[in-house]
Amino acid sequence: MLKIGITGGIGVGKTVVCRMFALLGAPIYDSDARAKWLMRHDEALRQELIAAYGPQTFTKAGDLNRPYLSTIVFNDLERLEQLNSLVHPHVGNDFANWAATHADKPYVLKEAALMYESDAWKQMDQIITVYAPADVRIRRLLQRDPHRTEADIKAIMAKQLSEEERMARADHIIYNDDRQLLIPQVLKLHAHFSAITA
Template identity: 50%
Template sequence: MLTKDKNNPSHSPVVKIGVTGGIGAGKSVVCRVFAALGIPVYDADTQAKRLLTEDPALVRQLKAHFGEASYAADGTLNRVYLANEVFKDEEKLVLLNSLVHPRVAVDFNKWLQRHEEAPYVIKEAALIFEAGSYKNLNAVVAVSAPEELRVRRTIIRDEHRNRQQVEEIIRKQLSEEERLSRADYKITNGDKSLVVPQVLRLHKQFSQPSFAAR
């Protein structure tokens, strides 16, 4: 069980479960099952994309560090430009994440206030461990799948990416072994694995009043 930091402003009586996994592992599929069970799900990666255009403070920071070209004249994010800036420059990628993650944390805390009556909530994020947000969660579930399957899924889903690009992304992410060793629970999402029964077992456990007291 992860240890919560009670001195952190994100400390909340709501039970917070993180769901993470490498690209193509299928964490969004798992989260859709939790959502179908009536559990609120905060998609950190989607909300980060929204904040990149809707959060004035974040927009100012990106322009200051990456230039006015980070945004088009209509205010939309110039994703191609920004991706070219950070993808092959580790320092710039770290800088970008250091700007985005705190704003996502603020947004998540506001979202939590609207779901205080839920038995628990889900925070879906690819970088739960890398960003340090696991420190403010009650537990983390890692979604796992064989690497070759993850590559195939991603190529089908993201038509703009080829195999080499997907494999490079996987190399840059936390290793599967490290992610699983740091997580509290695991869901296997391979070709022969049934996700729903695994989610149902965890849902039953997370919904117990005794779980929040652990």
């Protein structure tokens, strides 16, 4: 079974691409969703977060106190890196366990915005980068997230790995630039991955 990573910056359309692969029968691991789940349900990780950020990290109901955590980490690069260094190993272990349950499939996909930053790429056999130009991404995000301004989006993009570096490190690139059709690109890669493991 191949482990395929899928990454790309905010607004490139990773989720849409993953849905297409899912329709073809590929199991999809959503790193962001699982990280949120693990922060709430993995007792070892909960204790690490409380030790690092204090008891206010969780509400009385046991939910992650996102507003509190955001005020601590998002304007402090060191604290953000600390948070990532606590969460990513748990996500890596969770992915390995999840992948083992899909050993009958030709390949699985792990969607992760921070594929390289978290070292998740080291668990992968191949990497797909989804690419879209900055102006297309900004337009999409302004429609999708009306609470964000163009300046907000540009600030997020500036903190992420550059598209050039992602593309240089990728084994495959899917162009979601509103010019090239997505479905033929996904079908071609699906056939490729399925043939490798046939």
